[in-house]
Structure formats: C-alpha cells, structure tokens
Amino acid sequence: MADWQEITGGITAPRGYRAAGITAGLKPSGLPDLALIFSDVEAIAAGVFTTSQVKAACVDYCRQHLQAKHHTQAILCNAGQANAATGSQGWFDALESAMTVAQALNISSESVLLASTGVIGQRIRMEQLKAGIPKLVAALSETGSDAAAAAIITTDLVTKSIALETTIGDRPVRIGGIAKGSGMIHPNMATMLAFVTCDAAVSPALWQQMLSRAADRSFNSITVDGDTSTNDSLIALANGQSRTPAIIEMGPEAEKLEAMLTAVCQHLARAIARDGEGATCLIEVQVTGANDELSARQIAKTIAGSSLVKSAIFGRDPNWGRIAAAAGRAGVPFEQENLQIKLGDFLLLENGQPLPFDRAAASEYLKAAAKGAYLKEDTVLISVSVGNGHGIGKAWGCDLSYDYVKINAEYTT
Structure with a gap:
C-alpha cells in the first residue's frame, strides 16, 4: 500500500508556493497562454530536458542556468509559440522574458527558469508577453494551480494535475505537479512540459538524481506518436518549507520521498498518454x-x-x-x-x-x-x-x- 495520500491543490499544495495562469494574447484562440510558478523562498532546482539536437531557447537557457546555479524561485511558461529553431533572436527573447518577470517579482533574473510550448519556428510574441507579466504576477495565488495548468496546454483536451502528501520526521511533506502534452510524445530524457513542486529540503545532487530516476520510470516510459519534442522539459523545485530535516543522502527518508516523486511523475505521464491526440484509450x-x-x-x-x-x-x-x-x-x-x-x-x-x-x-x-x-x-x-x-x-x-x-x-x- 502506498505510503502517501492524494490531496488537492496541485503545484500549490506544497508549502510556500503560488501560481497563476492568464490570457496574454499569445494564442490565436484567445485561451489562457501564460503561466507562472513562484516559490516564496529560493528552492533547489533540478531538470531533465530533451536530447533533440534541435532545441528551444528555453531548454538551452535552463540547462545553462542549472549548470551554474542549483537554486531558482520562479518558472515562467508561455504557450502558443515554441521559440524553437528561432536562432539568436529566440535566445534574446528568452533572456528578455526572464528579465521582465524577474523585475516584476523583484528577484534576480538568475532565479527564473523558462519553458515554452507551441508551434516550432515561431518566436514568442514578446509585446503580448511583456504586457501580460504584471497581470500574471498580480494573479499569483496559493490556489492558482488550476489556472497555471490550463495556461500551459496546447492540443490537450484536459489539464493534468496531482498532489500527494506523506510524513517525514513526523511532519507532512507534499509534492505537487502539473503537465501538458498530447501530441509529439516520445520523450527522450523528459516529457513535453511538466513542473513539480516539493516542500522538503533536499541536497541539489540528490534531488537531481531522484528526478532523473523518476523521469525514466514515468515520462521516459510513455509514447503517443514516436516524435520527441524540441521543448521537452521536466523541472522540479524543493524549497524546504515543510521544515523537515534536510535529506542529503539515500536512506529510508530519501527512498520515501523518491517513491512519492515517482508516483507524481507517473500519474502525470499516464495522463499525457491517456490524452494522446485522437486517442480513445x-x-x-x-x-x-x-x-x-x-x-x-x-x-x-x-x-x-x-x-x-x-x-x-x-x-x-x-x-x-x-x-x-x-x-x-x-x-x-x-x-x-x-x-x-x-x-x-x-x-x-x-x-x-x-x-x-x-x-x-x-x-x-x-x-x-x-x-x-x-x-x-x-x-x-x-x-x-x-x-x-x-x-x-x-x-x-x-x-x-x-x-x-x-x-x-x-x-x-
């Protein structure tokens, strides 16, 4: 029997997180298209990304960020334009996106990670994105997970969200997650887009190891159509706000946390496969x-x-x-x-x-x-x-x- 229980709240179920999702005018459909996940304090960050040789600017940006720094505080995600195969201008758009949201949050741009989804070869509509940032930051809420989950989808028919809770050191620890994906699903290292939040305290190296193993047993084990995306990104934050003792090496508590992390990832991965484009089962x-x-x-x-x-x-x-x-x-x-x-x-x-x-x-x-x-x-x-x-x-x-x-x-x- 699982040593955790499902709770409500998605990515804002863990302590110290807020989220938002708005319509900024990035999608021609007029549907929600800009999401933000924010930790009240800097969090340990881990990521797993596409291995495609054709990568979105956000993937290169996040990889460089995580190689230099294992902490972050915010994740900005736009839907509508993938900003992949957009050359040097796409890179500058990514940098400007990070700086814009950092200024609005009053944090360093080095504390911002990015994700994009949409049509390959299209740059982000920067005018609309920059105009939407103040509204997005103002909408941050401890109940904003559903809005964020709706703002990251493209051809998805449903949003994907989950939150689980266990006990470590006699204190509750929570992990929440949201994801998007329906087509171009054959991940090689990660999934389309998935964001995970956790309120445990974990060492950076161990958190990355846990996430990589969880990805192999979840997102790397799904397929819809055999196509790996240019934008595949799985990003996980752990901010320590549960006030539990820091987990710095493998042991019973680390195994318990990793099992729950894997369960969250598998739930989201199954939801993506179930929502495969045109699928009936x-x-x-x-x-x-x-x-x-x-x-x-x-x-x-x-x-x-x-x-x-x-x-x-x-x-x-x-x-x-x-x-x-x-x-x-x-x-x-x-x-x-x-x-x-x-x-x-x-x-x-x-x-x-x-x-x-x-x-x-x-x-x-x-x-x-x-x-x-x-x-x-x-x-x-x-x-x-x-x-x-x-x-x-x-x-x-x-x-x-x-x-x-x-x-x-x-x-x-």
Missing part, C-alpha cells in the same frame, strides 16, 4: 522476466509505441501477433519459447505457443476500454513475460485513431 504494457529493469522497460515501450499494436487496439482487434512482433524487435535478447502474452485477463500465448481464446470477448474488452466507457477505467492492459529474470518494467501509450491524422494534418492551418 490508455494502453499500459507490463513486462516481466527480463534480465533487468532497463531491458523490461525497453520491451514495454517498443510495444506501446508500435503503430501496428496501436492501430489494432483502436480497431478492437486482439491481434497478439503484433505484440509478439514488437517485443521481438525491441533489441532485447530473450528466448522465444519463454514468451507469454496476456490481454487483460485473456491468456493469448504461453511458452511461445498460441492458445485458443474467446476472440469476441477479447474484442469486447477492448471496446469497453474506449474513452468514457467506464469513467477512468479506460486502460487496455498488455502483460508480457519473456523469461525468469528479475527485470520488471512498464510503459504507457494510447491507440492510434483516424483523428490523430486529422489533428496533425491541420496543425498550423
């Missing part, structure tokens, strides 16, 4: 019996990302051959005679041999998982065993529908 792939966790995750992510598997799920076709084929090309050695595949409760393949099963009932299982069928029970579970090893891994994805092509065919038009 979430796919969860569980792999056991591999030699190690990394190998198990690699097989799971290959299955979850297979266009043939995703298409079969959308068509409610229990075609286990596509699952077997994806597992076989994952680049992880295993003996074919050890392969077992289950779809929900339906055992389809065992010891490398196909089994008779009720195809109509299995198809009904897939139909029942269609989005909205049973509230949140919209998950298709694929269980695969490849041997007797101790490696266990999970990955999440979604089905591939006609609407995915329609959404992306008309993205900039």
